[in-house]
Each structure stands twice: as C-alpha cells, then as structure tokens.
Amino acid sequence: MHAALAEAGDxxxxxxxxxxxxxxxxxxxxxxxxxxxxxxxxxLECLTEDFGALxxxxxxxxxxxxxTAYLLAxxxxxxxxxxxxxxxxxxxxxxxxxxxxxxxxxFSPDLARLEWSLLAAFDAPDAPVVTREEIGSVPxxxxxxxxxxxxxxxxxxxxxxxxxxxxRAYDRGEPLPGGTAGTKRxxxxxxxxxxxxxxxxxxxxxxxxxxxxxxxxxxxxLCVAIxxxxxxxxxxxxxxxxxxxxxxxxxxxxxxxx
Amino acid sequence: xxxxxxxxxxxxAPDLGVGVGLRTTxxxxxxxxxxxxxxxxxxxxxxxxxxxxxxxRPPRVLEEIRSHVPVVLHGVSLNIGSTDPLNDRxxxxxxxxxxxxxxxxxxxxxxxxxxxxxxxxxxxxxPYNEESIEHVSERIRRVQDRLGRRIAIExxxxxxSFTTDVVPEWEFLIAVADAADCGILLDVNNVFVSAHxxxxxxxxxxxxxxxxxxxxxxxxxxxxxxxxxxxxxxxPVRDEVFSLFERTYRRIGPVSTLIEWDDRxxxxxxxxxxxxxxxxxxxxxxxxxWQDERTERxxxxxxxxxxxxxxxxxx
Numbered sequence: 001m002h003a004a005l006a007e008a009g010d011x012x013x014x015x016x017x018x019x020x021x022x023x024x025x026x027x028x029x030x031x032x033x034x035x036x037x038x039x040x041x042x043x044l045e046c047l048t049e050d051f052g053a054l055x056x057x058x059x060x061x062x063x064x065x066x067x068t069a070y071l072l073a074x075x076x077x078x079x080x081x082x083x084x085x086x087x088x089x090x091x092x093x094x095x096x097x098x099x100x101x102x103x104x105x106x107f108s109p110d111l112a113r114l115e116w117s118l119l120a121a122f123d124a125p126d127a128p129v130v131t132r133e134e135i136g137s138v139p140x141x142x143x144x145x146x147x148x149x150x151x152x153x154x155x156x157x158x159x160x161x162x163x164x165x166x167x168r169a170y171d172r173g174e175p176l177p178g179g180t181a182g183t184k185r186x187x188x189x190x191x192x193x194x195x196x197x198x199x200x201x202x203x204x205x206x207x208x209x210x211x212x213x214x215x216x217x218x219x220x221x222l223c224v225a226i227x228x229x230x231x232x233x234x235x236x237x238x239x240x241x242x243x244x245x246x247x248x249x250x251x252x253x254x255x256x257x258x
Numbered sequence: 259x260x261x262x263x264x265x266x267x268x269x270x271a272p273d274l275g276v277g278v279g280l281r282t283t284x285x286x287x288x289x290x291x292x293x294x295x296x297x298x299x300x301x302x303x304x305x306x307x308x309x310x311x312x313x314x315r316p317p318r319v320l321e322e323i324r325s326h327v328p329v330v331l332h333g334v335s336l337n338i339g340s341t342d343p344l345n346d347r348x349x350x351x352x353x354x355x356x357x358x359x360x361x362x363x364x365x366x367x368x369x370x371x372x373x374x375x376x377x378x379x380x381x382x383x384x385p386y387n388e389e390s391i392e393h394v395s396e397r398i399r400r401v402q403d404r405l406g407r408r409i410a411i412e413x414x415x416x417x418x419s420f421t422t423d424v425v426p427e428w429e430f431l432i433a434v435a436d437a438a439d440c441g442i443l444l445d446v447n448n449v450f451v452s453a454h455x456x457x458x459x460x461x462x463x464x465x466x467x468x469x470x471x472x473x474x475x476x477x478x479x480x481x482x483x484x485x486x487x488x489x490x491x492x493x494p495v496r497d498e499v500f501s502l503f504e505r506t507y508r509r510i511g512p513v514s515t516l517i518e519w520d521d522r523x524x525x526x527x528x529x530x531x532x533x534x535x536x537x538x539x540x541x542x543x544x545x546x547x548w549q550d551e552r553t554e555r556x557x558x559x560x561x562x563x564x565x566x567x568x569x570x571x572x573x
Contacts, residue, residue, distance in 0.1 A: 021419045023457065025485045034417040034486065039378050076377045079335035079348045080307040084379070123311035126318075152312070195315040 005032045043071060043084050050085045051115045053170035057105050057179060069097045082119070089113040107179050110159035114167055114188060117155045118199065121192045124153035127253035129193070134255055135247055144220035145258025148213045153192040154251050156202070156210065164188045164201050193250035205229055209242055218258070265511070268441055270408060271363050271473035273512035274328050275300030276537045278529050279519065282308075285319045287526035292326040298530045299327075301362075303474075303516050306333040309359070310351045317358075324359060330474070330514075331361040332443075335377060338397050338411070339370035339384045349404050356405060363473050365410040365443045368394065368431060383416035386423040386430035395437035402440060410441035410473035415451040415480070415489030427452060428463040435471050442467060444510075445476035446503045447495065447518075451487040460502055469510040477503055477536060478518040492521035494532055504539050508547065515540065 006029050009015045022028035044067050048055055055063040066088075073095060074087045089112035092098045101108055129151075138146060162179040164186070169176045187207035190199045202210065208229075209222055217225075219239070226242075227235035246252050267273075280288070280302040291297045302323055309316055309331075323329060333352065337345065356364060369381040384390045402408055413431050425433070435442050444467055453460035477500070479493030495503075495517065507513065517532045 019421060021421050021423070025455070025457070026417075028418070030484075031418040031486070034483070034488065035378075035380055035382065038380055042379055076379060077372075077375050079337070079345060079371075079377060080310065081379050082307070082311075123314040123316065126313035153314075192314065195318070 001033060001036055002029055005029050005036065040068070040071070043067065043076065043081070046081050047085050047088065050119055051088065051112055053167045053176065054105075054108060054111045054115060056170060056176055057111065057166065058101060058108065062101065062104055066092075066098070066101050069095075069101075073097060082123075085112075085116060085119075089116055105179065107160040107163050110157075110163045111166060111179075113157055114159055114163050114190070114199065117157060117190045118167075118197050121153040121155060121190050121197045124151070124192060127151050127153075129250045130247055130252040130255055132247060135243065138255060138257065142257045144218060146219040147216055147256040147258070148219070148246075148252050149254035149256060150214055151191055151251050151253050153190075153197075154214075155190045156207065156214075157188050157190070158185050159188055160184070161186050161201075164199060167199065189251070191249065191251045198249065205238065206242055206245075209239075210246075265469035267511060267513065268408075268470060268473055271410070271441060271514065274330075274362065274514040276533045276540065277301035277303060277328075277330075277514065277516045278533050279332075279516065280304045280320070280323065280329075281520070281523055282316070283523050284526045284529070285315070288323060289319065291526075292323060297327060299533045301328040301330070301514065301516075303330050303332045303518075304359070304361075306331045306352060306355060306364070306366075307335055310355055320359060328362050329359060331356065331359060331364045332412075333364070333366035334381070335371050335379075336366035336401065337371045337377075338366060338401065339368065339382075339390070339394050340373050341370075341393075342373055342375065344397060344400060349401065353405055363410060363441065364405065364407070365412055365441070365473065367414050368411040368434060369414045381414040383414060383418060383420075384430075385420040386425050386427055388424070391430065391433045391437060395434050398434070398438035398440050402438070408440050410443040411435065411438075412443035412445050412476065413448050413452075414445070415448040415455075415487075417455055417486055417488070419456050426458060426463075427456075428466045432466065432468065432471075435468075440471075441473035442471045443474045443476060444472050444506065445478070446506055447476065447478040447480055447499050448489060450496075450499050450502055451480050451489050454487045461505060464502060464506040465509065467506075467510070469513075472510050472513055475503065475506065475510075475513055475515045476518055477515065477532075478520075490521055491518050495535070500535065500539060503536065504543070507540060508543050512540075512544075 005016055010019060016032055017028045020028035020032060022031065044064065047067055058066060070088055070091050073091055076084045089109055092101060092112050093109035161182060161184045166176050166179055187202040188199055189202050190197065205226065209226060212222055212225060223235050223239045226238045230238060276299060278299050304320055309320055311317065320329065335348065367381045369383060371381065372378050384394065398411065411434065413427065431442065446464065449460050449463045453463060477495045478491045479495055481488045481490040481493060515536050517529060517536060519529055
C-alpha cells in the first residue's frame with residue numbers, strides 16, 4: 001500500500017508527498033496510511049456484522065479477501081455505512097472476481113442475499129398487524145373477494161436449501177450445519193414483527209399462495225388454486241391454516257374487503 | 259480565579275448538562291432507566307444517519323427517548339468540505355428526520371467524507387486556507403438555509419496536514435464559523451489528538467475559540483498508534499483531555515458536554531460513570547469559581563433554557 005500511496009496524486013499531477021506534509025514524527029505516506037487502513041477495516045467490521053454467517057462459512061481470511069475484492073468493484077457511495085454491503089450478493093453471484101469465493105462456497109451468493117434481506121427487514125417501514133379479531137369479523141359473504149395486504153418488511157427469496165438453516169443456527173449461536181452445493185432451491189420468507197426479524201422456509205404450496213396473495217389475488221382465487229394443488233376437500237382447511245399462520249407470524253398488515 | 263463576566267452563549271444551544279452518545283447496544287438500559295426516571299445523564303446525541311430509515315427499532319426507540327430527555331442530532335456524512343455538489347437526497351432525508359425528531363440542535367463535521375460520488379466513511383481534513391474557508395462556509399450557509407436553522411460544525415481529529423495550509427486549524431475553524439455564521443461543536447479530545455499529531459499547542463487552540471459560537475463540547479477516548487494518536491472512541495477519556503476540558507469549560511461557561519464511546523462499547527453503567535466524571539469537573543467549577551455568578555443567576559440562565567427545551571420536547 002505504501003508504494004501505491006507514494007505514486008498517488010491529484011488531477012493536477014501533484015504527488016501525495018507534494019500535497020501532504022510529513023515531519024520528524026511521521027512521514028506523509030505513513031500518515032496517509034492511517035486513513036487507508038481505517039477505510040478498509042471500518043467497512044470490513046461493518047460487513048462482518050451484516051454478513052456474519054457468510055463470514056463463518058468462508059472463514060475470516062477468505063472473507064477479508066472477499067471484502068477487498070468487493071470494495072475494489074463497489075466502493076461505498078451511500079452516506080450511511082449501513083448500505084455498504086448492498087451489492088455484495090450480486091457481486092458474489094455475477095462477478096468474475098468473485099469466482100474463488102463461489103468455488104469455496106457455492107451457496108455464498110444466496111447466503112449473502114438472505115443476510116442482506118434481514119437488514120432490509122430490520123428498518124423497513126412500520127405497519128399495523130392484522131389481529132385474530134379482525135379476521136374473525138370478516139362477514140361470510142365478503143371472504144371470496146377479500147384481498148390481503150402484507151408488511152413492507154416481508155420479503156420472499158428463492159435460495160439454496162442449506163442457506164436458511166445455516167443462518168438460523170448462526171442466530172442461535174449453534175454450530176453451523178455444513179452447506180452443500182446441491183441444486184435444490186427453496187422459498188424463504190423474511191419479515192419483522194415489532195422489533196424482531198424472523199425467517200423461515202416456506203413449503204411449496206404456502207410459497208405459491210403467498211406469492212399470489214402478495215400480487216393481489218382475491219381469497220376466493222387463492223382457495224381455488226389451493227384446491228387445484230391438493231384437492232377440493234382439503235382446500236378450506238389449508239386456506240384457513242395459512243391465514244392463521246400468517247396472522248400469528250404478523251406478516252399481514254391489512255384486510256381489504258371488496 | 260473568579261470571573262465576574264463571560265462571553266454570551268448562543269441562544270439556540272442551551273446548556274443541557276452532561277450527555278452521552280446514543281448507541282444501539284444501550285437501548286434496553288436507557289429505556290428502562292428513563293421509564294423509571296433513573297437516568298443519570300441529562301441528554302443524548304443520536305447519529306443522524308442511523309435514524310434516516312423508514313421504520314423499525316431505532317426510530318421507535320429514539321422517539322421514546324426524546325419524550326424523556328433532550329436529543330440532538332449529529333451527522334457524519336454531510337460531506338460539507340467536498341468538491342462534490344451537496345447531496346440533495348441526503349439533505350431531504352436530514353430535513354425529514356429533523357421534522358420528526360425536533361432536535362435541540364444539529365451538528366456535523368468540518369471535513370470531507372467523500373468525492374466523485376464515493377463515500378469513504380471517514381472524516382478527512384481540509385487544507386486550512388482561504389479557498390477552503392470560502393468553499394465550506396458557503397456550503398454551510400446553504401445547508402442552514404435548507405434546514406431553516408443554524409448548525410454546529412465539529413473540529414475533527416487529523417493525521418495529515420497539507421502543504422497548502424496557511425493558517426492554524428483553530429483560525430480556520432473560527433473563520434469558517436464566522437463566515438457561515440454557524441455554531442461550533444468543540445471536540446476537546448480531537449483538539450488534543452490533533453495537537454499531538456501536528457505539534458501545535460492544544461491550550462492555544464481552546465483558548466482561541468469564541469464562546470458565543472460553541473453549541474456543545476465532545477469528550478472521547480483515543481489510542482496510540484506509533485508516533486500518532488488515533489481518535490478511536492474506544493477508551494475512557496484520558497486525564498489530560500479532562501484537564502483540557504476543564505480549562506475550556508471554565509473559559510467558555512456553561513455548555514452542553516457529551517461523552518462519545520463508539521467502539522469496544524462498555525456497559526451503560528461505565529458510560530454513565532464517564533459522564534459523571536465530566537459532571538464532577540463542571541460542578542467543581544460552578545461551586546467554586548462561579549459561585550458569585552450563581553448568586554446573580556447568570557449561570558442558571560443555561561439551566562432555565564435547558565429546562566424549557568425539555569418541556570418543549572415533551573409537549
């Protein structure tokens with residue numbers, strides 16, 4: 001770094017040593033190095049906190065190298081350090097410079113995406129939570145046209161199957177399960193209830209139903225789709241169970257009666 | 259030494275007493291003590307950027323804390339010294355936060371934090387010359403116009419100085435504040451650190467700062483890194499810094515004082531203990547050297563203003 005700083009200069013062609021004053025205490029370049037080191041380690045510390053499970057999977061040394069490569073490609077532009085890792089998942093997914101990290105940990109882009117979504121849920125806009133009483137007060141003839149509105153913090157991701165259990169173990173301070181390069185992918189939803197962020201794997205039927213509901217489908221149409229998937233007799237029970245589960249999780253913010 | 263008269267103090271910056279920087283890790287302790295009326299600190303300083311978010315825990319906690327004690331906002335990314343245009347989006351977000359939080363005052367740093375659209379997330383010093391004074395003061399005036407109020411700018415710790423410097427740092431700070439007609443957040447630890455790193459006299463610096471511009475004082479811990487001192491905010495305030503603070507406070511008069519601790523953050527009890535050290539110094543000055551003035555209720559003018567600020571925030 002010393003050599004790079006010594007060669008650095010301003011647009012007018014003045015070198016760092018021509019611009020920065022050194023003295024007996026410390027030379028100009030050594031003084032500049034204080035800032036250069038602080039820049040990297042401040043962001044490393046921030047990303048270590050934001051991507052704790054990813055760092056654990058890659059190991060501290062490789063994570064350090066990942067942050068170095070990432071910062072060369074995506075130096076921070078946002079006024080808040082909170083957004084320093086905004087493009088880490090896409091960098092891991094798409095960049096040729098990220099190939100060594102994908103080789104070590106094939107699911108690393110997915111894990112980064114999940115961890116970033118936790119941060120997004122943490123400070124997403126607040127919204128009210130639908131109560132059991134509200135659900136109970138929907139008149140029978142209004143159920144078919146009922147639409148559901150969801151928390152702004154709610155996100156649904158499709159990721160490698162191993163990713164959510166890894167982050168769950170990390171959250172609980174448990175040993176992390178081994179990740180695999182398997183091809184099976186699952187839906188994971190992330191949301192916040194009051195001040196806590198949650199995540200869980202969605203069974204396939206719940207994932208497709210939630211996707212439809214978030215897209216604005218009427219409750220009657222959701223029931224038809226559930227009946228197509230699992231048979232007409234089971235559909236009402238499935239639909240009621242999903243609604244109850246979404247209410248208990250606190251992911252719905254409003255019932256919209258037609 | 260008994261002083262019978264001191265310089266006037268800025269109206270918009272009442273003496274709030276001794277506060278600490280608001281950090282996430284202390285939220286539970288602060289809320290519990292505030293609800294019981296057992297907080298030993300008088301006010302909090304919140305980092306603006308941490309609350310420029312849509313929702314969730316930080317804004318909710320800040321809202322509750324400000325219902326108990328005064329809060330000020332302290333930014334780290336105004337980037338007032340940069341040659342990039344002022345960031346309109348950032349200023350919009352800051353203005354919205356100010357409307358929501360209604361801080362007693364707003365501050366940021368006399369530095370640049372990025373250029374060419376990049377943010378280095380550090381507080382980088384400026385060349386101390388006429389060109390910088392004009393550049394920065396004009397930008398501060400625009401920010402103040404945008405926010406509809408004066409802001410305070412803080413002197414930063416620095417590890418480099420420039421061959422194009424023509425005035426000492428304190429003259430630069432004063433010239434900028436005068437030209438922009440803004441307040442000064444005097445960080446006494448930063449004065450101490452920079453004095454060591456650049457070989458100037460810290461007492462000369464603090465003695466030069468005009469009391470009528472000082473909104474607030476910062477105190478923090480620092481570390482040693484070879485020949486340089488680094489403003490790490492990860493240690494208790496050094497005795498030498500408290501001594502410099504005592505000298506500063508004695509000259510400036512009753513002024514809001516705040517302890518910053520940002521890394522290797524201790525339990526809230528430890529942070530409060532640090533604040534109590536500062537308060538003990540203040541009380542010693544007030545109870546001895548300013549005793550005559552207390553009788554004349556000159557010192558308590560700041561107390562009255564602080565009380566009024568608390569009432570306003572609860573309203």
